[in-house]
Amino acid sequence: MYTFSNKLKTFSIVLMVLGLLGVGYGFMTSHKSFEEVEHLIATEEAHHGGGHSEATDHSAPSHDAHETNDSHGDMAHGQVDEHQKHVEHVQHQIANRPWAALYVAAFFFMMIALGVLAFYAIQIASQAGWSPVLFRVMEGITAYLLPGAIIVVLVALASHFIGHDNLFIWMNPEVTNPESAHYDKLIAGKSGWLNVVSFTIRAAIFIGGWSFYRWISRKYSIAQDTAEDNSNFIKAFRWSAGFLVFFIYTESMMSWDWVMSVDPHWFSTLFGWYVFASMFVSGITVIALITIYLKSRGFLDFVNANHLHDVAKFMFAMSIFWTYLWFSQFMLIWYSNIPEEVTYFVSRFNDYKLPFLGMVVLNFVFPILMLMNADYKRIPWFVVLTGLVILLGHYIDVFNMIMPATVGDRWFIGIPEMSSILLFAGLFIFVVFTALTKAPLLVKRYPFKKESEEFHY
Amino acid sequence: MEASKVIHAIYTDDDILMSAVKKVKAERHHIEEIYTPFPVHGLDKAMGLAPTRIAITSFMYGLVGLTVAIVMMNFIMIEDWPQNIGGKPSFSYLENMPAFVPIMFELTVFFAAHLMVITFYLRSKMWPFKKAENPDPRTTDDHFLMEVAVHGNEIELAGLLKETGAVEVNLIDKAH
Numbered sequence: 001m002y003t004f005s006n007k008l009k010t011f012s013i014v015l016m017v018l019g020l021l022g023v024g025y026g027f028m029t030s031h032k033s034f035e036e037v038e039h040l041i042a043t044e045e046a047h048h049g050g051g052h053s054e055a056t057d058h059s060a061p062s063h064d065a066h067e068t069n070d071s072h073g074d075m076a077h078g079q080v081d082e083h084q085k086h087v088e089h090v091q092h093q094i095a096n097r098p099w100a101a102l103y104v105a106a107f108f109f110m111m112i113a114l115g116v117l118a119f120y121a122i123q124i125a126s127q128a129g130w131s132p133v134l135f136r137v138m139e140g141i142t143a144y145l146l147p148g149a150i151i152v153v154l155v156a157l158a159s160h161f162i163g164h165d166n167l168f169i170w171m172n173p174e175v176t177n178p179e180s181a182h183y184d185k186l187i188a189g190k191s192g193w194l195n196v197v198s199f200t201i202r203a204a205i206f207i208g209g210w211s212f213y214r215w216i217s218r219k220y221s222i223a224q225d226t227a228e229d230n231s232n233f234i235k236a237f238r239w240s241a242g243f244l245v246f247f248i249y250t251e252s253m254m255s256w257d258w259v260m261s262v263d264p265h266w267f268s269t270l271f272g273w274y275v276f277a278s279m280f281v282s283g284i285t286v287i288a289l290i291t292i293y294l295k296s297r298g299f300l301d302f303v304n305a306n307h308l309h310d311v312a313k314f315m316f317a318m319s320i321f322w323t324y325l326w327f328s329q330f331m332l333i334w335y336s337n338i339p340e341e342v343t344y345f346v347s348r349f350n351d352y353k354l355p356f357l358g359m360v361v362l363n364f365v366f367p368i369l370m371l372m373n374a375d376y377k378r379i380p381w382f383v384v385l386t387g388l389v390i391l392l393g394h395y396i397d398v399f400n401m402i403m404p405a406t407v408g409d410r411w412f413i414g415i416p417e418m419s420s421i422l423l424f425a426g427l428f429i430f431v432v433f434t435a436l437t438k439a440p441l442l443v444k445r446y447p448f449k450k451e452s453e454e455f456h457y
Numbered sequence: 458m459e460a461s462k463v464i465h466a467i468y469t470d471d472d473i474l475m476s477a478v479k480k481v482k483a484e485r486h487h488i489e490e491i492y493t494p495f496p497v498h499g500l501d502k503a504m505g506l507a508p509t510r511i512a513i514t515s516f517m518y519g520l521v522g523l524t525v526a527i528v529m530m531n532f533i534m535i536e537d538w539p540q541n542i543g544g545k546p547s548f549s550y551l552e553n554m555p556a557f558v559p560i561m562f563e564l565t566v567f568f569a570a571h572l573m574v575i576t577f578y579l580r581s582k583m584w585p586f587k588k589a590e591n592p593d594p595r596t597t598d599d600h601f602l603m604e605v606a607v608h609g610n611e612i613e614l615a616g617l618l619k620e621t622g623a624v625e626v627n628l629i630d631k632a633h
Contacts, residue, residue, distance in 0.1 A: 331555045337544070372516070 002299050002436045008429065015426025022419020026098030030416075037091040092164075093410040099159045099166035100406040105420035106155050107258065108282070108398045109428045110148035111275070115283025116141040117214055118247055118276075119314075124217070124240040130310050132452040133302050136441045137291050139218050141283070143435030144428050146211045151424075152258060153203040160196060167406055170194040170264045187264050194261055202257055206250045213243040225444040233447055251276055259398075262405035266344045268333070274325040275401075281318035281363075282394045285387040287311055290432070292380045299441055305378040306457040312377035312386075316367060319390060322397075323364040348400060351409040355396045362393030395421070461631055462607040463489055464614055465592060466623035467600050471497045474601045477621035478503045481605060484617060489604040492596035511580075515573035522568025526561040592629075604629075 032040070120138040123131045160171040169175060174182040176191045187194065220236040252272030260271050268274075288311040294300045333341045348356045370386040371377055403411045443449055468474040474497065481488060488504055501508075531550045534557075539547040546552040578584060596602045607614060607628070615626045 327555075327558065331558065334555050374512075 001439075002294065002433075002441055004433045004437050005297075008433060012426045012429040012433070015422045016430070017426075019419045019421070019423025019426055022415050023098065023102060023423055026101060026416030026419065030095050030098045032091055032094050034087060034091060037094065038087050041087065041090060090410065092166075093407045095164065096166040096406040097410065098416045099155070099163055100402050101416035101420045102423075103152070103155050103159070103167055104395070104398050104402045104417070105424045106148070106152045107402070108395050108421075109144065109424040110152050111279035111398070112282045112286050112428070113142050113145035113148050114210065114251070115276075115279035115281070116287060117145055117210060117283075118244070118251070118280060119283055119287070120217070121213070121240040121243050121247065124236055125244055127237070127448065129448045129451040130307060130455040132443050132446050132448050133300070133307060133455075134287060134291060134311070135221060135443050135446070136436070136439055137294065137300075138287060139221060139439070140432050140436035141286055141290065142214050142218075144431045145214055146207065147427070147431060148424075149203075149207045149210065153200070153207070156203075156258065157196070157200065167402075168194075168261055168264070170261060171196055171199075190264060193256075194264060199257055202253060206254050209243075209246050209250055213239060213246070217243075221443060221446075222439055224446055225440070227445060230447055248276075251279075259401050262402055263344060266341065268329055268341070268344075270325060270329055274322075274329055277318065277322035277325050278394050278397050281315060281322050282391060284311060284314045284318060285390045288315060288383050289387050289391075292384055294436075294441070296380070302442055302453050304456070306455055307452075308380065308383060309374070309377045309457050310455075312371055312383050315383070315387065315390060316371040316377070319363055319367040319371075322394075323360065326360070326363075326397075344404075347404045347408070352400055352404060352411065355400055359393045359396040359400060362389050363397065366390075366393075462611070463629050463631055464605045464607055464611065464618060465625075465627045465629055466603045466605065466618040466621070467593065467595070467625040467627075468603070468622060469600055469624055470622075471601060473622040474603065475499065475503055477603065477618070477623065480621050481603070481617070486614060486617075487606045489606050491604070492592065492602040494597050494599060494601070497601075511573060511577060514576050515569045518572035518576075519565045519569035521572075522564040522566070523561055525568065526557070526564035530557045530560065 116138050120135070120142065122128075123135070123138075156167060159165060159167040165172040169184075170187045170190070172182065174180040175184040176188040176195075177183055178188070216239055217236050220232040220239070224230075224232040224236070255272040255275035259275055260267065288308065291300060291303055291311065292308070295303050330345060333345055336342075366389050367386055370382065370389075376382045399411075399413075399417075446452075466477070468477060471493070474491070474493070478488065478491070478500065482503070482505065491500065491504065493500070527550070534553065535547055535550050541547065545556060550557075591597065592604070593600065593602055603618070603623075605614060605618065611628055615628070618626045
């Protein structure tokens, strides 16, 4: 049995407290008045030497208009309107930032647990012979799925009910109201799918289905430890196969709902797979990291370098798979350059050049060079180093999905972002390692247990 | 050093062969070669063969292929005749790179795969019309053959090989 060391428990609580403080600070400082934002834009312009051409365009002519004759009065009025719109836009972006920072981190840690759950189901359904010694680690990680997914949905809904639709503009009832000045015909056309009620119902179905599978597979896994026959294993096998079908549908829809709909004017068909690849590789990486941690503490003596080798192979292969999907999505849209699709990448390319291109280095170039060699895949510190880089890369991946639609060019990885990561990292560690103490770390009487223990590559 | 006289010990089971290899190695006899009808896992380790470096050559061939692709397309599409084809930016290689990636990928794989296979053929001396170097045709079907060098110790060695479970032990004079 694993015991949650006090040191680690304290560490996770410290992370949560620090994170909460930072998240609170983020929300406290994000409510700027119109004048404050106006002042902020003016000082930025002074700093950048008028680099913000959009802003200078509409402040300069309004002066001219005042000085010349009255016929320009209308125009000047229009410019003032433009100015007001711009300031309000920036004001909204600044207010969105702590919400988006919280959402990105919440989604990132949720998707790790979900990716591990999918990996676990695949291992059982494919009757893998190498991985049963890691099942309890995977089951521990998936314990975070239920709280994590609920938090993601709660943040999404809170941004509507508490905030001012800071994450999803389609949640704003004004955009589907033809009488309103904010009426958006495109979003109104999608409101059959994108509305708060059906969003909540779908989220409940997704989370319910995933958590149900997690609960029942864990139940059979523990029951198999003391069973007389393999009936629990057979039931777990059937549930896993069924779950994988359910998962691939719900994961795809979840990615439209929870991620793609931050840009409700944009759509992409392989988006669900793309999000899946990201969660799968992050999940596998976390399996590797926690396995190495537990082994270094002497809890997983039955795990050897060959198991690590296999997990690292998955990290390597899935990193390439992610890149394949990322590039396929990017290249198809870049190549055809259809305006309603390409804006997605134009805004990312113009305002997020470093994270957008940097993540390809972190998620592809680095892992492919580090993990190509068979010997390196067996060295724990090498896998840990690469794993941390992959996790950072996939955080930035989620960041690139959410941020451009919510804060636009007002992004920064500062206190709100980092403390959101700390908050959910602390919660993740706390939940996962608490779950690990609940059952022995080695499955007993699992049909492939012996094969797994003696596995060598 | 190739001995002029060798002993051919024939086995009918790969497990017996494996334990025989370990025993012969432990007695510090030099195993010249082993002929098997199929790959026996762990045989290379038991014989103490050095690991293959063919994966490293493949990686380098891949880099060559990538370079060929980049240089070729940079010359053709950017430097030699930078036409406007459907509005694709042909001002620099980077600007038009996404369109080149499929070719860069395929050429990398092409070079890595084919040159590695050719390397394998060269290193293992395989080509069409090559004379087969099989000492006993049964080793392609269901027998395993171990060739051990003899240095004037043939009786002791034959005894040892018999002991390890060889079904046949033959002294072969290679000097002709």
